[in-house]
Amino acid sequence: MNPHSLLVLGIESSCDETGVALVRTESGEAVPRLLAHALHSQIEMHQAYGGVVPELASRDHIRRVLPLTESVLRESGCTLPQVDVVAFTRGPGLAGALLVGAGVACALGAALEVPVLGVHHLEGHLLSPFLSADPPEFPFVALLVSGGHTQLMRVDGVGQYVLLGETIDDAAGEAFDKSAKLMGLGYPGGPALSRLAEQGDPKAFKLPRPLLHSGNLDFSFAGLKTAVMTQAKKLGDDLPARKADLAASTEAAIVEVLVKKSLAALVQTGLQRLVVAGGVGANRHLREQLNAACAARGVRVHYPELHLCTDNGAMIALAAAMRLQSGVAEATRSYAFDVKPRWSLDAIA
Known part of the structure; x- marks a missing residue:
């Protein structure tokens, strides 16, 4: 197998989105x-329950993954026998959902007699800006804000990750979602809160910025969620009229912490390049404030394309291809598989 000329099929099934993609290395x-x-997003299915139901998520992945694979093959003009490697999300994520993607990938690998490679979900997010029109260069600081993860990493190359700071309780995405739920905004809460915030005053309520002056690069958003709950209770019957202001104030608090911690990481490392990846990285106010702050310091900022900010198969295929290209991983023809629902990014081999 030539790692510099590969057709890689990637499958993502870690939570509530089924993604399949093909990338080619040359x-x-x-x-x-x-x-x-x-x-395929499962948002509509889970809305009735106010959050992701793991068993329903797993069953839906089973229904979607093969039709999506057929769609990708048609769009690319490729055929299954041309695939050189099948990659899948090994973790972190929901165990049952991960098993669907891993099982399908390993079955395809065995049927095609090609090797397979398990990929770390967060590494996919971290490397996803390399698919953008303005790809980064190593080394850089990465702000990973994906679902239950908020981390700052120093990235010197593929597989060369040093954890600089992470959340000690709720992640930024969880703070968005839980605050939105407290305001009765439904599921998914984060995007709904951001849309409502456009109509509000970000200075209307004085909300805490946890760990903003801690002297380290760790995050904490549980206290902010509690402060939002307290403020919502104080408003009582006035909450509907002030909901946009509360949403804007909540978003402003989260964004300020993410921006200032990212800038501190750049100072600490001495690097002049920042990569922002994960679903929260699509937030307009976060992008605007990071762009302005980094431009004033001569720092380049890179993001994934907006349609690749959430979970997707492209980032999994890309991460596998880049790991194989750089020689930090080898695909295997052993089709016995396991998954890692909990898996630290800085612990990957």
């Missing part, structure tokens, strides 16, 4: 090319 090209990707 000799002389530093970054693999995305040929096609397809995504």
Whole structure:
């Protein structure tokens, strides 16, 4: 197998989105090319329950993954026998959902007699900006804000990750979602809160910025969620009229912490490049404030394309291809598989 010329099929099934994609590596090209990707979101299915139901998520992945694979093959003009490697999300995520993607990937690998490779979900997010029109260069500081994860990493190359700081309780995405639920905004809460915040005053309520002056790069958002709950109770019957202001104030608090901690990480490392990845990285106010703050300091900021901020198969195929290209991983023809629902990014081999 030539790692510099590969067609990689990637499958993502860690939570409530089923994603499949094809990327191709070519000799002389530093970054693999995305040929096609397809995504199915389960948001509508889970809305009735106010959050992700793991068993329903797993069953839906089973229904979606093969039709999505067929769609990607048609769009790319490729056929299954042309695939060189099948990659899948090994973790972290929901155990049952991960097992669907791992099982399908290993079955395809065995049927095609090609190797398979398990990928870390957060590494996929971290490397996803390499598929953008403005890809980064190593080394850089990465702000990972995906679902239950908020982390700052120093990234010197593929597989070369040093954890600088992480959340000690709720992540930024959880703070968005839980605050939205307290305001009765439904599921998914984060995007709904951000849309409502556009109509509000971010200075209307004085909410805490936990650990903002802690002297380290760790995060904590549980106290902010509690403060939002307290403020909502104080408003009582006035909450509907002030909901936009509360949403804007909540978003402002989260964004300020993320921006200032990211800038502190850049100072600590002496690096002049920042990568922002994960679903919260699509937040407009976060992008605006990071762009302005980094421009004033001569720092370059890179993001994934907006449609690749949430979970997707493209980032999994890309991460696998880049790991194989750089020689930090080898795909295997052993089709026995396991998954890692809990898996630290700085612990991957």
